Amino acid sequence: xxxxxxxxxxxxxxxxxxxxxxxxxxxxxxxxxxxxxxxxxxxxxxxxxxxxxxxxxxxxxxxxxxxxxxxxxxxxxxxxxxxxxxxxxxxxxxxxxxxxxxxxxxxxxxxxxxxxxxxxxxxxxxxxxxxxxxxxxxxxxxxxxxxxxxxxxxxxxxxxxxxxxxxxxxxxxxxxxxxxxxxxxxxxxxxxxxxxxxxxxxxxxxxxxxxxxxxxxxxxxxxxxxxxxxxxxxxxxxxxxxxxxxxxxxxxxxxxxxxxxxxxxxxxxxxxxxxxxxxxxxxxxxxxxxxxxxxxxxxxxxxxxxxxxxxxxxxxxxxxxxxxxxxxxxxxxxxxxxxxxxxxxxxxxxxxxxxxxxxxxxxxxxxxxxxxxxxxxxxxxxxxxxxxxxxxxxxxxxxxxxxxxxxxxxxxxxxxxxxxxxxxxxxxxxxxxxxxxxxxxxxxxxxxxxxxxxxxxxxxxxxxxxxxxxxxxxxxxxxxxxxxxxxxxxxxxxxxxxxxxxxxxxxxxxxxxxxxxxxxxxxxxxxxxxxxxxxxxxxxxxxxxxxxxxxxxxxxxxxxxxxxxxxxxxxxxxxxxxxxxxxxxxxxxxxxxxxxxxxxxxxxxxxxxxxxxxxxxxxxxxxxxxxxxxxxxxxxxxxxxxxxxxxxxxxxxxxxxxxxxxxxxxxxxxxxxxxxxx
Amino acid sequence: xxxxxxxxxxxxxxxxxxxxxxxxxxxxxxxxxxxxxxxxxxxxxxxxxxxxxxxxxxxxxxxxxxxxxxxxxxxxxxxxxxxxxxxxxxxxxxxxxxxxxxxxxxxxxxxxxxxxxxxxxxxxxxxxxxxxxxxxxxxxxxxxxxxxxxxxxxxxxx
Numbered sequence: 101x102x103x104x105x106x107x108x109x110x111x112x113x114x115x116x117x118x119x120x121x122x123x124x125x126x127x128x129x130x131x132x133x134x135x136x137x138x139x140x141x142x143x144x145x146x147x148x149x150x151x152x153x154x155x156x157x158x159x160x161x162x163x164x165x166x167x168x169x170x171x172x173x174x175x176x177x178x179x180x181x182x183x184x185x186x187x188x189x190x191x192x193x194x195x196x197x198x199x200x201x202x203x204x205x206x207x208x209x210x211x212x213x214x215x216x217x218x219x220x221x222x223x224x225x226x227x228x229x230x231x232x233x234x235x236x237x238x239x240x241x242x243x244x245x246x247x248x249x250x251x252x253x254x255x256x257x258x259x260x261x262x263x264x265x266x267x268x269x270x271x272x273x274x275x276x277x278x279x280x281x282x283x284x285x286x287x288x289x290x291x292x293x294x295x296x297x298x299x300x301x302x303x304x305x306x307x308x309x310x311x312x313x314x315x316x317x318x319x320x321x322x323x324x325x326x327x328x329x330x331x332x333x334x335x336x337x338x339x340x341x342x343x344x345x346x347x348x349x350x351x352x353x354x355x356x357x358x359x360x361x362x363x364x365x366x367x368x369x370x371x372x373x374x375x376x377x378x379x380x381x382x383x384x385x386x387x388x389x390x391x392x393x394x395x396x397x398x399x400x401x402x403x404x405x406x407x408x409x410x411x412x413x414x415x416x417x418x419x420x421x422x423x424x425x426x427x428x429x430x431x432x433x434x435x436x437x438x439x440x441x442x443x444x445x446x447x448x449x450x451x452x453x454x455x456x457x458x459x460x461x462x463x464x465x466x467x468x469x470x471x472x473x474x475x476x477x478x479x480x481x482x483x484x485x486x487x488x489x490x491x492x493x494x495x496x497x498x499x500x501x502x503x504x505x506x507x508x509x510x511x512x513x514x515x516x517x518x519x520x521x522x523x524x525x526x527x528x529x530x531x532x533x534x535x536x537x538x539x540x541x542x543x544x545x546x547x548x549x550x551x552x553x554x555x556x557x558x559x560x561x562x563x564x565x566x567x568x569x570x571x572x573x574x575x576x577x578x579x580x581x582x583x584x585x586x587x588x589x590x591x592x593x594x595x596x597x598x599x600x601x602x603x604x605x606x607x608x609x610x611x612x613x614x615x616x617x618x619x620x621x622x623x624x625x626x627x628x629x630x631x632x633x634x635x636x637x638x639x640x641x642x643x644x645x646x647x648x649x650x651x652x653x654x655x656x657x658x659x660x661x662x663x664x665x666x667x668x669x670x671x672x673x674x675x676x677x678x679x680x681x682x683x684x685x686x687x688x689x690x691x692x693x694x695x696x697x698x699x700x701x702x703x704x705x706x707x708x709x710x711x712x713x714x715x716x717x718x719x720x721x722x723x724x725x726x727x728x729x730x731x732x733x734x735x736x737x738x739x740x741x742x743x744x745x746x747x748x749x750x751x752x753x754x755x756x757x758x759x760x761x762x763x764x765x766x767x768x769x770x771x772x773x774x775x776x777x778x
Numbered sequence: 779x780x781x782x783x784x785x786x787x788x789x790x791x792x793x794x795x796x797x798x799x800x801x802x803x804x805x806x807x808x809x810x811x812x813x814x815x816x817x818x819x820x821x822x823x824x825x826x827x828x829x830x831x832x833x834x835x836x837x838x839x840x841x842x843x844x845x846x847x848x849x850x851x852x853x854x855x856x857x858x859x860x861x862x863x864x865x866x867x868x869x870x871x872x873x874x875x876x877x878x879x880x881x882x883x884x885x886x887x888x889x890x891x892x893x894x895x896x897x898x899x900x901x902x903x904x905x906x907x908x909x910x911x912x913x914x915x916x917x918x919x920x921x922x923x924x925x926x927x928x929x930x931x932x933x934x935x936x
Binding site for chain 2: 410411412413657701702703704705744745746747748749750751753754755756759761765766767768769
C-alpha cells in the first residue's frame with residue numbers, strides 16, 4: 101500500500117500527540133500523583149505507536165512501545181513516577197520528536213533508540229540502578245556540556261562532601277561550583293592555582309577540587325580547574341577576588357543545587373521523594389482546562405484552501421454589491437428585501453471566513469513550558485512560567501512567524517533576566533523567579549508580553565557597551581532617556597558578540613527579534629526597572645490580511661489610507677491654507693503641518709464632474725514624530741479592507757503599499773503614508 | 779532564438795489581433811481571456827501599465843500591448859480583450875484588440891523573427907509562423923513581461 105498519501109496526516113497528528121504528551125508530562129511533573137495526566141499521555145503514546153507501526157517507522161514504534169509499557173505501569177499504580185523516570189520519558193519524547201522532524205524533511209525516521217529502550221525496559225523490570233549507571237555512562241560518552249552543567253556538582257561529589265555541603269547550606273552558606281580558567285600562556289599554573297585557593301580559603305571552605313589538589317599542585321591540568329566551595333560571601337565578590345589574581349582568564353560560578361531526589365540510592369517506587377520538590381502550577385492547569393473546554397471538534401483545513409475560499413468570497417461580495425445596486429434601480433420591494441437578506445447573510449459569512457484563519461496563540465505558547473523546564477535545569481535557576489491569555493487568537497500567518505522571536509525573548513529573560521536562586525535570595529526575592537507570558541487583544545492589535553521579575557537592565561553597562569561599539573556617540577550619552585537606552589538593546593551592532601552576555605546579555609540577537617516582528621507589521625518595546633524586572637511588549641496586527649482603512653476620493657479615483665497612520669481627519673477652509681517656502685501648510689492644533697495633494701502626487705486626471713469648493717478635506721497622517729496633511733476631495737468612510745499585494749510585476753510602486761477590492765469589485769490602492777512624509 | 783527542444787510537433791496558440799496584425803501566445807501560458815472591465819490606474823508606473831484589475835479576487839496588473847509595442851493607441855471597443863498570461867511567478871493581463879482563435883501550429887512552420895516586423899522589436903518575438911495566407915507573430919512573453927523597464931523607471935523616480 102502506498103503510504104505517502106497518509107504521510108502528511110501522520111506528521112500532523114504525530115506533532116499533535118507529541119505536543120499533548122509534552123504538555124501532560126509537564127503537568128505530571130508538577131502533580132505526580134495525578135493519574136489522569138498519565139492516562140492522557142498513555143493514550144497519545146498508544147496512538148503514536150499504532151500510527152508509526154502502520155506507517156512502517158519501526159524505531160519510533162519500538163520506542164513508543166517501551167514508553168507505553170512504563171506508562172502502563174504508572175497508570176496501574178504499579179510504579180511511582182519520579183524525576184529520573186520523567187527524564188527518561190522526556191528524553192524518549194525528544195527522540196520521537198526528532199524522528200518526526202526527520203520524516204517531515206523526507207527522511208526515513210530511523211534513529212538509534214537502543215539506549216532509551218534499555219532504560220525504559222530497566223524501569224519496567226524494576227532494575228533502576230542499572231539504568232542509572234547507563235545514564236551516567238551515556239552522560240560521559242556524549243560529553244554534552246548541557247548535561248554536564250545540569251548535574252553540576254552532583255556527580256562529582258561523594259557522600260561525605262554532599263553531607264558537608266548540606267550542613268553548610270543549613271547554616272546559610274552559599275554552595276558554589278567554581279570553574280576557574282587561566283590564561284593560555286600562563287607560565288606558573290600551579291602557582292596561580294595556589295593563589296586562587298589561598299584567596300578562597302580566606303573567605304570560605306574548599307570542599308573538593310577537580311582535578312585533585314595533588315594533580316593541581318603538580319600542574320596536571322590544562323587551563324582550568326573546578327572547585328566545590330562553601331562561603332558566606334556573594335558570588336560577585338568571589339568572582340572579583342579570583343579575577344583580581346593576574347593571569348586568570350575567566351571564572352564561572354554555578355550554585356550547587358542539593359536535591360533530595362538525587363541521593364545516590366536508587367529511587368524506584370519511592371513515592372513522596374520527588375513530590376517534595378515539585379510545585380503546584382495552578383496557572384498551567386487552568387490554561388489546559390480552558391483548552392479542553394474550548395477544544396471541541398475540529399477539522400484540519402489547508403491554509404491555501406482558506407485563501408481560495410476568501411478569494412471566492414470576495415467575488416461573492418462583488419456580486420452582492422451589484423445586486424444591491426440593481427435592486428435599488430429596479431425598486432421592487434420583494435427584490436429589495438431578498439437582496440438585503442442576502443447581504444446580511446453574506447456579511448456573517450465573511451466574518452466566519454475571516455475568523456477561520458484565526459488560531460489561538462496557545463499553539464505557539466504550548467512549546468514554551470518544556471523549553472523553560474529544560475533551560476532552567478541547564479542554567480541552575482528556578483523559574484515559574486505563567487501563561488496567561490493562551491486563548492487569544494491571531495491570524496495563522498502571524499502565528500507561524502511569532503514562535504522564534506518569543507522563544508528568543510523567553511530565553512533571554514531566563515538566561516539574563518532571572519538571577520540565580522542565591523542572588524535572588526540575597527535581593528530579598530523568592531528563590532523561584534517568575535516569567536509571565538501574556539497575550540491579550542486590544543483594539544485592532546494583539547499584545548504579547550514577556551515579563552520577568554529578574555535583575556532588570558543595567559543601563560550604565562548597556563550605555564557603556566553601546567559607546568564602545570560605536571552605536572552611541574559619547575557626546576549624546578548623557579542626554580539619553582531611560583527609554584532610549586533600553587531601546588539600544590535592539591540596535592543591530594549590539595547583538596554580535598557573546599561578550600555582551602557577561603554584562604547584561606540582553607543584547608544577544610534582539611535586533612533579529614525586532615526586525616522579525618516589524619516584518620509582521622508589529623512593533624516591540626522594552627521596559628525595565630532595575631532590580632525588579634524587565635518587560636518586553638510586542639504589538640502585532642490582528643491579521644496580516646485585514647486592516648482598517650479610511651477610503652477617500654480623489655477626483656474619480658478611490659484610495660485607502662490605513663487607519664494606523666491617521667491621526668485625524670479635518671476639513672479646512674481654503675483661506676486657512678498658508679504658504680511657507682512655496683509649500684502649502686496648515687495650522688493643526690498649533691503645529692505647522694505641510695499639505696500634500698494626492699491629486700498632484702498621483703497625477704490623478706481631473707474629472708469632468710469636479711467642482712471647485714472652498715473647503716479642503718485633509719487627512720492628518722504621521723510617521724513617527726513627523727506629520728503631514730493629505731489633501732483629498734472627500735472622505736468615503738472607514739472600512740475593514742482585505743489587503744492584497746500588487747503582484748510580482750509591479751514592485752516598489754511609489755507611495756502604494758498594496759491594493760484592496762472594494763464592495764463594487766473595483767480595486768482601490770492603499771497609500772503608504774511613510775513614503776509621503778520625508 | 780528558436781527553442782525547438784520544448785516544442786515538438788505542434789504547438790497550440792491563442793491568436794489575438796493587435797492593430798492589423800495577428801499574434802499568438804502559447805496556450806499553456808494563457809490562464810484566461812477576460813472582457814474589459816474597470817481598471818484601477820496605478821500612479822507613477824510606465825505608460826503601458828494601464829493599472830490593475832480584480833481578477834476573481836486577485837489583483838492583477840494590466841499592460842496595454844499596443845503601448846508596450848509602441849503602436850498607435852486606439853479606443854477600447856466591444857471586441858477588446860484582456861488575455862491573462864502567466865510566466866513563472868508573474869501573472870499579467872495583456873490588453874489586445876481582439877482574441878478569437880485557438881489554432882495548432884506545426885513547429886516546422888515557425889521561423890525566426892525578421893529583424894523588424896510591423897514595428898515590434900524583434901526581442902519581443904519568438905518567431906513567425908506562416909499558415910496558409912495568415913502570418914502569425916509568436917510572442918516571447920518573458921521579454922514582453924520583463925520588469926526591467928519598470929525598475930529603470932523606479933530608479934529615475936527614486
